[in-house]
Amino acid sequence: MFAAASKAVFHGLAGLRPLQRLASRYGMAPDTGFARRFIAGESAAEAIDAARVLAARGFGVSLDYLGESVATLELADAATRDYVRIVEEVVASGIERNLSLKLTQLGLDVDRATATDNLRRILEASTPHGFFVRIDMENSPYTEATLAVLETVWSLGYRDVGTVIQSCLLRSPADVDRLNALGARVRLVKGAYREPASVAHQRMGEVNDAYVALAHRLLDRNPYPAFATHDPAMIDAVKAYARQRGLGQERYEFQMLYGIRRDLQAALVAEGFRVRVYVPFGKEWFPYFMRRLGERPANVGFVLKGILHDR
Numbered sequence: 190m191f192a193a194a195s196k197a198v199f200h201g202l203a204g205l206r207p208l209q210r211l212a213s214r215y216g217m218a219p220d221t222g223f224a225r226r227f228i229a230g231e232s233a234a235e236a237i238d239a240a241r242v243l244a245a246r247g248f249g250v251s252l253d254y255l256g257e258s259v260a261t262l263e264l265a266d267a268a269t270r271d272y273v274r275i276v277e278e279v280v281a282s283g284i285e286r287n288l289s290l291k292l293t294q295l296g297l298d299v300d301r302a303t304a305t306d307n308l309r310r311i312l313e314a315s316t317p318h319g320f321f322v323r324i325d326m327e328n329s330p331y332t333e334a335t336l337a338v339l340e341t342v343w344s345l346g347y348r349d350v351g352t353v354i355q356s357c358l359l360r361s362p363a364d365v366d367r368l369n370a371l372g373a374r375v376r377l378v379k380g381a382y383r384e385p386a387s388v389a390h391q392r393m394g395e396v397n398d399a400y401v402a403l404a405h406r407l408l409d410r411n412p413y414p415a416f417a418t419h420d421p422a423m424i425d426a427v428k429a430y431a432r433q434r435g436l437g438q439e440r441y442e443f444q445m446l447y448g449i450r451r452d453l454q455a456a457l458v459a460e461g462f463r464v465r466v467y468v469p470f471g472k473e474w475f476p477y478f479m480r481r482l483g484e485r486p487a488n489v490g491f492v493l494k495g496i497l498h499d500r
């Protein structure tokens with residue numbers, strides 16, 4: 190209940206332009222920027238530096254060039270070209286080759302065929318270099334389109350691409366079966382968006398129960414599932430079921446967000462588990478940042494401290 194209200198408030202604030210302008214001015218200031226805890230930087234070079242630090246501590250990474258909901262095909266084309274450039278920068282840097290992206294950043298809101306073609310352009314650039322590309326899952330109006338786009342590029346022969354399933358959605362058991370049958374890798378999350386009761390569980394207990402049930406389905410049949418959560422109860426449930434099924438630690442991975450539960454991230458690596466950190470970067474960091482505040486309003490205190498310190 191509280192979680193839903195908190196998500197609503199922060200998602201509403203995310204749309205306020207003056208707040209966005211103010212945040213942009215201070216949030217990513219060198220050293221003192223309050224958003225730096227959650228965002229690796231505004232440039233690919235900064236994200237690559239962050240990835241190097243993480244790799245030295247035993248983490249995998251997925252670089253996410255932030256941006257979503259572009260309103261024109263020109264902007265979608267620019268984001269696609271940016272991603273192709275990022276592929277080149279990552280190759281030149283020697284860090285792990287793994288990207289996450291959003292289809293609305295590639296024009297899904299404007300024209301699905303163009304967004305699909307933009308994704309194909311990125312895969313064409315990244316696949317020969319051994320990248321894995323994860324299509325993030327956005328809110329429920331995009332679920333079906335996202336799965337359909339993945340199926341289209343899959344039918345074109347691309348295999349180093351996967352997507353995300355949200356345990357909050359009522360449709361997710363069928364979607365997990367669909368992706369298991371395809372053989373595409375799935376990242377399982379609880380879901381970051383506020384969704385109506387017609388399509389999603391509203392109580393955290395139900396979202397958690399669904400997470401565990403879907404984790405079982407994925408451990409049973411998915412080629413390489415990723416469990417993206419900071420919730421120790423979900424992590425323990427995954428570990429316990431994998432142990433029961435006799436699955437080694439190399440058969441799946443945990444994923445967490447940059448700057449969140451770094452203690453838990455390090456503890457899992459110390460236990461020998463694979464942990465991938467999602468490394469967001471870019472100038473369009475505000476909506477992502479606001480979703481993180483909405484998940485845990487205590488983060489606001491952290492941010493305020495940063496702003497006061499800035500003065």
Ligand SMILES: Cc1cc2nc3c(=O)[nH]c(=O)nc-3n(C[C@H](O)[C@H](O)[C@H](O)COP(=O)(O)OP(=O)(O)OC[C@H]3O[C@@H](n4cnc5c(N)ncnc54)[C@H](O)[C@@H]3O)c2cc1C
Pocket residue numbers: 324325326327353355378379380381382417418419420421444445446449450466467480481482484485488
């Ligand atoms: C790698 C990765 C990729 C993701 N990709 C997507 C995606 O494609 N689509 C999508 O809808 N969602 C995505 N998410 C977000 C996800 O859906 C949840 O909103 C988010 O992970 C919080 O849920 P939780 O599982 O950590 O559990 P919660 O029950 O929300 O949190 C469990 C505990 O984790 C800690 N925690 C959680 N969030 C925060 C935070 N913001 N700040 C500080 N502590 C926190 C707290 O200690 C909290 O008690 C992704 C998450 C991760 C880790």
